Amino acid sequence: MSRKGLRGRTARIAGSALALALLVPAGVVSTAAPAPASTAAPAHFVVLGPTGDGLKLTEDSVRAVGGTVVQSWPQIGVVVATSTDPAFADAVRAQPAVDQAGSTRNLAEQLPPTQSTRLEALEGNVDAAAFAAQAGQEPLEPEQWDMRQIKADQAHQVSQGSADITVGVLDSGIDAAHPDLAPNIDSTKSVSCVNEGVPDTRPEAWQPQDPTQSHGTHVAGSIAAARNGVGVAGVAPDVSLASVRVVDDDGFIYPEYAICGFIWAAEQGIDVTNNSYFVDPWLLWCESDPDQRAGAEAVRRAVAYASSKDVVTVAAAGNAGWDLSKPIHDTESPNNGTPQQDRLTGPECHVLPGELPGVVAVSAVGPDLVKSYYSSYGLGSVAVTAPGGDKDQVPDTPSRNGRVLSTVPGGGWGWMQGTSMASPHAAGVVALLRSAHPEWSAQQVTGALANQADALACPENYDPDGDGKPDAVCAGGGTGAGFYGAGLVDALDAVR
Structure with missing residues (x-):
């Protein structure tokens, strides 16, 4: 989920797809442009x-x-x-x-989309050909500082997850032909929800049609890229993936798309969903406004329904660098029209879905185990943290690139950073937990995720831009809860 996301239409990817006979639409579907x-x-x-x-x-x-x-x-x-x-x-x-x-769209549907905050940002160029040309057993694994940070490489010596566990990637769609993802894609549970929130199970609907729509494929690779001698390995290389497309061609995720995605996951028996997005057009949905209140309540009901069906919902905390526990001056909403520059939001305003009850909200850290400069945070607003990358934190890897390397459409691999990258790492650990303990309820799994997390203390002086002034204040002292929630997710503990 993000606030400082990919700019423009090619970067606004963050959804997946939905559909099936159980979700037959009621009424007439309008297909004309708004x-x-x-x-x-x-x-x-x-x-x-x-x-x-x-x-x-x-x-x-x-x-x-x-x-x-x-x-x-x-x-x-x-x-x-x-x-x-x-x-x-x-x-x-x-x-x-x-x-x-x-x-659901601020009655601004007739306006052209703005270059507003979308999903997580793609930083730098993707040279898929150069990556793909390398050979060897998981040839790009030396670049995966993120997997070593959460001990996923050690966890794989014990378990790589079970194909009986399915992770629904609510995003921009997954390239099902990618060699690192094809072994794990479950097309029977994949769907698109971007036609007015009506499920569409056609493969062309739930896969990205534009190779620049890389967000969902990148997220999927962090969760479950296969250990097959190609490219990278995900946190849970043997679990199944369902593409649930909730991001339309303009990069928007309206409430009807997200609702469709959550209900689809519930009805299809999906075990965990990853949600690396925020619901448009409001970065924060406020109960004082009747339109926003209705949209937020509809999404809340959908998430609660998924929870009642034992789905674990994992979501990104956002990339605005906001302290979500404090009042926020939101100058970017609504993002499908002219933003309200004087919008000061308080405790009755919430990020969707990250701040909904029962959702596991994930902040991001870089290679140095310090909050990424862009990551939102907040005491009581973040459940756990995970590697999301940070261009300014340099890892000990061949490329020394502090972003996250994962799969991109067309059979390649690329770098991204954002809480969109952190959330799938946490979702992958949840998938390992559900694989190891299939008898556990969703509540038991989320409890274990937090209990097994490795606590990170608040930094003594958080000043990533080096100007001598603190860029954020971490509440919680030695617990680090303001930045990191219960701490860094631990894949090794999940399997043992």
Whole structure:
């Protein structure tokens, strides 16, 4: 999850895909491009009502005020709707069986996307040909300081995970033909959710169609790149991967996409999801605004439903360098239109999904085991930390590159840094835990992840830019909890 993410459309990748017969859409799906009511397709909304059969009354209320039902999720009492009336949300809120309603895209769908914060940043050029040309047993493993940092190399001497455990990568899609990933891709559990939140299981829908959309493939490699004599090795090289695409071609992850992804994971028996993104268009969703409140509640219900189905949800803490436990001046929301420059957010505003109940939020460290300069943090807002890379922290590797090396589309490998890179390391450790203890509940697994983490004390003077002034204050003293939560995830402890 990120705030300082890949810039522009090619860098806004952070989702995956969803679909299957169990998730047949209810109602009519609009395929026209969004635009003002008078000229083109309608705006998108979530409408919240009762769960189960009672949601049919909510659907009736949507239609009664001129809306169209695009997708219904009776499991959580959420209807995705469209309308050409900008006042639709106000109108439907007064109807029977409607708890809340709100626009999911800030009614700015007709505006071109801005070059705003997306997912984690790709730093430097990717020379896939040079990487691929190297030979030997996991030839690029010497560059993987990140795996050694969490003792994944030692863990692999005990266990590399089980193919019975599936990690759902909610991101921009996974290149299923990549030689380091192909052995572990489960196409039967892969899907795209970016067509208005309606599941689409076609392989071309859940795989990246543009080689520059590398985010999801990079994340997948950190989790489960196979030990097969090619490229790199992931934290859990033998577990299965499901591509759940929740990032559209413009790099946005709207609530309806994320909701679809979480429910898909729950219904398909996926064991853990990695979520290296934030839900658009608000970097922080505030309960004081009825539209934001409805969108946030819809996503919260989807995450809670996944938790009820024993899914562990792991998410990136973000790349804004924010202390999430303090008020935040958010000058980048909404990111699909003109940001509000005077938006000061308080405790009623939250990052989605990272700050939702039950989510394992992950901050990032570099090779020196110090918080990465970009990583958000906060006492009570971060569960654990993991290697996300830092260009300014130099490892003892052949390239001396402090970013994270992993798979990219087209059969290559590349460097990235961000909490998007930290989160999949934690998700990989969760997959190892679930492989070693298949009888454990999701709650037991997340408890073990925290209990086994290696505590990192707060730095005495956190000044990565070297200007003599602290760049962040770490609460928690010797525990380091403000920066690192319970500490650095430990793959070796997970398997023994």
